[in-house]
Amino acid sequence: MKQNYRSCPEEYLVKLEIKKYANNTVKSYVSLFEAFINFFNKKKLSTINDEDIRLYLQKLVQENRSNSYINQSINSIKFYYEIVLGMPNRFYSIDRPRKEKKLPQVISKSEVMKILDNTNNLKHRCIVGLLYSAGLRRNELINLKLSDIDSNRMLIRIESGKGNKDRYSLLSNQILDDLRIYYKKWRPKKYIIEGQYGGQYSGQSIAVIVTKAAKKAGIRIRVTPHMLRHSFATHLLEAGVDLRQIQVLLGHSSSKTTEIYTHVATSTFSSIKNPLDL
Structure with a gap:
């Protein structure tokens, strides 16, 4: 660590813990806030003003x-001054860049099946299968416990997903069969997917498993765990499942977030005749 490097204040970390922010959000906020406070490493945090923050944001823009x-x-900075120090609405005047409206990248169901067929072992197959068949986020899969599998109702309980919201998603018959065989072989103690020596699985390892299996399956684009979640939602929409039901399965707070899948579902375009073929 560099000399005179300023670490994230203890009260910042405590507040993140009290607010029960997700691990990924905590890591992101801490990293970004430390980058900010070290840009002003000779200034007391209490003396940093709106103009200083604009200067810092300008630097980020210049760095592309x-x-x-x-x-x-901006969120990480606001968290310190408004949540930790209790200075309400201090930086609401700061201009934010427009949010990029990118469409989710999806793959076909046949490509998902190819990925499943090209996993290295049953544990890896269960990882890919759960991500896709239940529309799980990577962090949700890591936190999935044995008690979250309800084979009687064919549901999966996702506890404290994004935004600390619990929800249920679908349990596939095919994946349930795989899970039963996997359980007999690996005997996980608490979590569905555990590391070699027990405990939670690594999120990075999950990403590597998905990417490698997709490459082995001959899929030309780089496939990520989140693309499997996008594909789950899109394939349900294409099969005629109501958008509201998909919203519930994904755990989206707003229907507008779910509506983005209408922009990539083939069912949106199937009834439109191409002008060249008219």
Whole structure:
């Protein structure tokens, strides 16, 4: 660590813990806030003003940081002054970059099946299968416990998903069969997917498993765990499942978030005749 490097204040970490922010959000906020306070490493945090923050944001723009990165940086700064120090609405006047409206990237169901067929072992197959068949986020899969599988109702309980919201999603018959065989072989103690020596599985390892299996399956684009979640939602929409039901399965607070899948579902375009073929 560099000399005179300023670490995130203890009260910042405590407040994040009290607020029960997700692990990924905590890591992101801490990293971004430390980058901010070390840009002003000779100034007391209490003396940093709106103009200083604009100067810092201008630096991020000049470094070609993404809109998402800049928005998260603003959030991490606001968290300190408004939540930790209790200075309400202090930086609401700070201009934010427009949020990029990117469409979710999806793959076909046949490509998902190819990925499943090209996993290295049963544990890896269960990882890919759960991500896709229940529309799980990577962190949700890591936290999935044995007690969360309800084979009687064919549901999966996702406890404290994004935004600390519990929800249920679908349990596939095919994946349930795989899970039963997997359980007999691996005997996990608490979590569905555990590391070699027990305990929670690594999120990075899950990403590697998905990417490698997709590459082995001959899929040309780089496939991520979140693409499997996007594909789950899109395939349900294409099969005629109501958008509201998909919203519930994904755990979206707003229907507008779920509506983005209408922009990539083939069912949106199937009834439209191409002008060249008219």
